[in-house]
Amino acid sequence: MKQTSQHFTQNVKAALADPTLKIALNRTTGLLQRRRAQVIEEFAEYGAARAAAEKIKDHTLDNLGHYLEQFEANAAAAGATVHWARTPKEATDIVADICKAEGARTATRVKSMLGEEIGIPEALARAGVERIETDLAEHIIQLAEDPPSHIVMPAMHKTHEQVADLFREKHKVPSNSDEIAALVESARRELRPKFLDADVGISGANFLIADTGSIVTVTNEGNAELTVTPPKTHIVTVGIEKIVPSMEHCAVFLRLLSRAAIGAEITQYTTFYNGPKRTGDADGPENMHIVLVDNHRTEMLSDFLRPMLRCIRCGACMNHCPVYAAVGGHAYGAVYPGPMGSVLTPAMAGLKNSKDLPNACTLNGRCKEVCPVNIPLTDMLRSLRARQFDGKLVTPVTRSALVVWGWLVRRPGLYHLSTALAVLAMRIWSMNRGRIRRFPMAGGWTGSRDLPQPGRGTFMQQYGRRKQK
Amino acid sequence: MSDARNAILQNIRTANGALPPASEIEAAAAALIENPGDLRPSFSDQDNRSRFVEKATSERVTATVSEVAHLRDVPEAVKAYLAQASVPLQVALQPRGALTELNWDGIKTHSAPSPNEPAAVSIADLAVAETGSVVFLSAPDAPVLMNFLPLHHIVVVSAELIHRHLEDVFAIVGKAQQDQPRNLSIVTGTSGTADIEAKNIRGAHGPRFMHLIICQKVT
Structure with missing residues (x-):
């Protein structure tokens, strides 16, 4: 094909x-x-x-x-x-x-x-x-x-x-x-x-x-x-x-x-x-x-993809994948669709020609859970994403966003401050209506569904409040 | 041999490093299935025969069962099955002495199954209680197509040849290359498909109906 x-x-x-x-x-x-x-x-x-x-x-x-x-x-x-x-x-x-x-x-x-x-x-x-x-x-x-x-x-x-x-x-x-x-x-x-x-x-x-x-x-x-x-x-x-x-x-x-x-x-x-x-x-x-x-x-034998060679082609991973259930097998554009295919296709056809596949995954882990030979599909998909980043196969926008994010998470004080500000901004923006219809730079999400209004403070702030009680 | 063979084996050696001695590999492989009982369904409350019948007649496997005391009673059981299924009294017989020498008066028999054979009778070489399966070992008196061409497949199962698990059947056939028949087929019920909307339908390419005649004594 x-x-x-x-x-x-x-x-x-x-x-x-x-x-x-x-x-x-x-x-x-x-x-x-x-x-x-x-x-x-x-x-x-x-x-x-x-x-x-x-x-x-x-x-x-x-x-x-x-x-x-x-x-x-x-x-x-x-x-x-x-x-x-x-x-x-x-x-x-x-x-x-x-x-x-x-x-x-x-x-x-x-x-x-x-x-x-x-x-x-x-x-x-x-x-x-x-x-x-x-x-x-x-x-x-x-x-x-x-x-x-x-x-x-x-x-x-x-x-x-x-x-x-x-x-x-x-x-x-x-x-x-x-x-x-x-x-x-x-x-x-x-x-x-x-x-x-x-x-x-x-x-x-x-x-x-x-x-x-x-x-x-x-x-x-x-x-x-x-x-x-x-x-x-x-x-x-x-x-x-x-x-x-x-x-x-x-x-x-x-x-x-x-x-x-x-x-x-x-x-x-x-x-x-x-x-x-x-x-x-x-x-x-x-x-x-x-x-x-x-x-x-x-080649896969000497790579982190080695566990994929355990696969017995049962199809359980695709039957349990929310992405597969939404788009079907043809969208993957390869012989092997679904989670196992998103690992195999880059191995067989090169990551450059299939760079969206490892990203077409919510990392919910059901594929690994139902796999009869326990293939760590989500770990491998994550590693393939890292390989894309290292091989400069991601778009400049994604790349810069990841670089900024990486810089931020290595500075916990600054990270907590900025997420707290973001939560506050989103709460103000939502005007207490419980949901957010539109938000700057989140059109991809809000185009088809609302964002929920965030809770009072970040997870870490809420956690801190509870510990004090 | 070929360049491809050498290259593939060389790539494997590069990836895997040097191999341990064959005896060590074999011991490691055997250790992995040392306790097969832990790796397969147990049905300690059932004997082989009752488990076999339960599984063979289950909703998924859909075989029907009748029982006879002796092999010589098989033709009567076949006649009864064909009559009840409204199939003409005519069958292809596996060309095996034990079967062809029986008294088939009242039923027309022939040996080679036709492309659209309505009914055929085979003797199963072994059976598996775990799954309700019958096992056929191909031989000059046991052609493979006999089990796949008929619409109604009638199979004679000797009660003492119903073994507990798949591994028991493999042990009886033998583990070495020279012990193997050309084809060893494990047949569980009838030909089915779930290829249209995952709905289970019977009679895809092979038999649509399987009738098992369990025989107390084969001799």
Whole structure:
């Protein structure tokens, strides 16, 4: 997809002006929050599992080279071909070359954010291979020619009414009904023959298992198995951070991933794949290729962004983010939206092209709270802001304001005096009406809501008065 | 091998420093999951079978269950299910001796599932009480698509093969690379999607209905 993070402000304006988007986001984020809360409450061991998951990921990252080489040897022993790619271009060239060598005309695809990250759709188009997205949401956005707006539910920005119109226009045998069940049935009818006729099936992987060489997919639709079993060739593109030591370690993550992502104890289909078709097998691919992708991940290893490599792509952070809920995923202008995206996009595309993202955050900390691997998202966003300041990427006005503020807070006496004066000025300005409609230099705030009238004195003054009593 | 491989591994070494011996890494990894019981749901008040049935028939998983004493009673249970679901008496059978050798009088059977197969019968290799899941290990007599193409998926579950947790299933399959089947699928209910407005809908691409026939004795 085309990155538009540098136009975040314009994107947000457009998103806020779209009334349908607000309806779509309201219908989904609240539901996902409630489902997650319920299933976590029923899981008494959640705290211990979360702490263990964090430690397992850190252990795996500490020994990443060991585990990747172990995975490579085991996957090869199972009959898969393992490829390595430093950049999206290297990765997609490998995919395109395999498609060409196989003379592929069509490729079915299971939703994979890594695939979006490296640009598989564009690479297939360049190679002249027809791409068939099989995840329902990806199918919707492929027909609508939209980029994904959420990492678990890429069509979260669409209402069912919009999907019904889209299917009526694009499906061979569309449904007359706008009911969601009828829309799902229409997609099933449309896609079933395409699953079975494809030349290549392309998937990502939720996990790589080092000591067996397995790749793991997790879906609710069962589209992963239907995508990669019938075609002659199965290609997996996966980020190197997806590795875990063993199937038993993976079990810890399976329990957390489905609970955090969709509020379920387990997803409907979890499959471990070990190489291509074996002697006597009635179905399965003849070739299996696994492309291990870096794309700035090894750089993140030696940076303060290292904990971000623990991410298992559950989407809980965006489901609980007030900024995401207001503007949706497209405004971020990148493959990964929401809090995790605001950390990843600067790491992958450079801070210069995404400098608004770390600032599109209220630092309320809910993302870290709901993160199943305890990634300190707000700390990292704050550090990215500091990096912007150091790299002179902030506007001169912001920069001078921060310099003045920094000077002031290092002089507590002066700081308390000036805040006391400001409070007094605001109280006088409000004329005891309880709220402030307009205030000099605060147009950004008062343009859409009132400022409250401050209390009697600053916090420190009120605190001092109480202590005296 | 490739330049990319060497460069990636070199970058990792630069970031991480020298690795401890493999035995130390393995010991550290094992220590992290030393007490798996602390990290997964406990259901000490329930036996495997009752937990399995409770979870499999829960609102989220939506399977239905019937019980038979012997494997030879399975065809009758299949017939009863198909009749109740108003499905023609015709099924694709997993090409496994234990299943095909049964007396299927009154039901038309075939082995390869068609693209729009109305109903198929499979034997689960294992089952998980914790989540109400059935487990399929692919093999020449256990094709993968058998579990994904039918609209109604009828699964025979042997009561003694219902294990407590996911880890127990992995332990039975074996931990080494050579122990693994080509596909190990953990299937929990039917194909579903929440991709339109986060509403849960059944029968996305795979089965819309799952019926479990719990069998006391397989032999």
